[in-house]
Amino acid sequence: MDDPLLLAGETFSSRLILGTGGAPSLDALEASLSASGTEIVTVALRRLDPTARGSVLDVVDRLGCRVLPNTAGCFTARDAVLTAHLAREAFETDWIKLEVIGDDRTLLPDAVELLDATEQLVDAGFQVFAYTTDDPILGRRLADAGVAAVMPLGSPIGSGAGIRNPYNIAILRESVAVPVVLDAGIGTASDAALAMELGCDAVLLASAVTRAQVPARMAEAMRKAVEAGRLAHSAGRIPRRLYAEASTSFAGLPAL
Amino acid sequence: MIVTLNGSPEELPDGAQLSDLLAVHGHTTAARGIAIALNGAVVRRADWAAQALDDGDAVELLVAVQGG
Numbered sequence: 001m002d003d004p005l006l007l008a009g010e011t012f013s014s015r016l017i018l019g020t021g022g023a024p025s026l027d028a029l030e031a032s033l034s035a036s037g038t039e040i041v042t043v044a045l046r047r048l049d050p051t052a053r054g055s056v057l058d059v060v061d062r063l064g065c066r067v068l069p070n071t072a073g074c075f076t077a078r079d080a081v082l083t084a085h086l087a088r089e090a091f092e093t094d095w096i097k098l099e100v101i102g103d104d105r106t107l108l109p110d111a112v113e114l115l116d117a118t119e120q121l122v123d124a125g126f127q128v129f130a131y132t133t134d135d136p137i138l139g140r141r142l143a144d145a146g147v148a149a150v151m152p153l154g155s156p157i158g159s160g161a162g163i164r165n166p167y168n169i170a171i172l173r174e175s176v177a178v179p180v181v182l183d184a185g186i187g188t189a190s191d192a193a194l195a196m197e198l199g200c201d202a203v204l205l206a207s208a209v210t211r212a213q214v215p216a217r218m219a220e221a222m223r224k225a226v227e228a229g230r231l232a233h234s235a236g237r238i239p240r241r242l243y244a245e246a247s248t249s250f251a252g253l254p255a256l
Numbered sequence: 257m258i259v260t261l262n263g264s265p266e267e268l269p270d271g272a273q274l275s276d277l278l279a280v281h282g283h284t285t286a287a288r289g290i291a292i293a294l295n296g297a298v299v300r301r302a303d304w305a306a307q308a309l310d311d312g313d314a315v316e317l318l319v320a321v322q323g324g
Contacts, residue, residue: 019323019324020322020323020324021322021323021324022322022324023322029322042323042324043320043321043322043323044320044321044322044323044324045291045318045319045320045321046318046319046321046323047262047263047316047317047318047319048262048281048290048317048318048319049319049321050281052319052321055289055319055320056320056321056322057288057289057320069320070323070324072323072324082293082296082298085298086291086292086293086298086318087291089291089292089298089299089300089301090288090289090290090291090318090319090320091288091289091320092288092301157324158324184324206324207324
C-alpha cells in the first residue's frame, strides 16, 4: 500500500522515527537503526568529549537517514531557541525537535516556555517538531503557531509506561491538521501499534529499542508494529460491544 | 591569551582565531556536526573561518551525540 508520511514538505515511507539516546554502542545503534527501517533519526548537541570514539553522525549518514536535532535538556525558551540555532549550524537543517522541560524528575514539557520557543523558532524559519503533553488544546495552540508536527507524549520519557491517556491522543489527532507523532513513553511493540491505531501519523521512540535486551530485535518489532497499527487504522476497526454478535448465522439451524 | 573552552581555561597564541582553536581539537571549519557559541551567542558557520578571538572569550564547542 502506497501510504507515504508527509513531514515539513518531505515524503517518507517509514512512519517510525528513532531516537539514538541510550544505545550501548554505535555498532548496536547501527544494527537497530537498520532493523527499524527508519529514515529520520534524532541526535543531540553536547560539549566536545576528547575521549569519545566515533560519531553518531557517521552512523546516521552511512544509513542515509535524515537528522532531526533535539533541544534535550533545555528548561527555558531562551536556552531552547539558542540550542536550535546551534543545531542549525551543526547539521545545516531547519528541522528541530523542540523539547522544553519543566523539571528533571518528570521531564514533562513546560507548556508556557514551549509555546514561547515555538513562536520564536517558527518566526526564524525553523520546522518545529514540538514535543508536548497530550493536551489537545495545547496541541491546537502549537499547530496554530505553525509547527511542522505536534508530538504528544504517551507517558514520561524513558518510562516505558505506554500511552496513559489514549482518549486525549485521539482527541488531539482530531483537533489539528498537522501531522501528529506519538513521542515518548513507548515500552513495547503493542504501544507503538496503539499509537498508530489511534490515528497518529508516526511514532518516535528511543529507549524502548536502545535499552531493550536485544535492541535490534525490538527495532524490527517496532517497525512491524507501526506498519500493523497504520494498516489497522486505515482498515477501520469494528465497534466495541458489551454483548456478543454472532459471526455464524442462526438462520437455517437444524432442529436436533 | 587565555580563553575558556567548554568551561576550562585554554592558552592560545596571541592573535589566534577560532579556526586555530578548532584545529587544536582536531576539527576544521568545514566539519559537520559541530556548533560554536562565543560569549553566549551562536557563531554562524559562514563566520567560523574569519572569527577572531580575544583574551577572556568563552567558547562553547559542541558536537553531535546520541540523544532521543
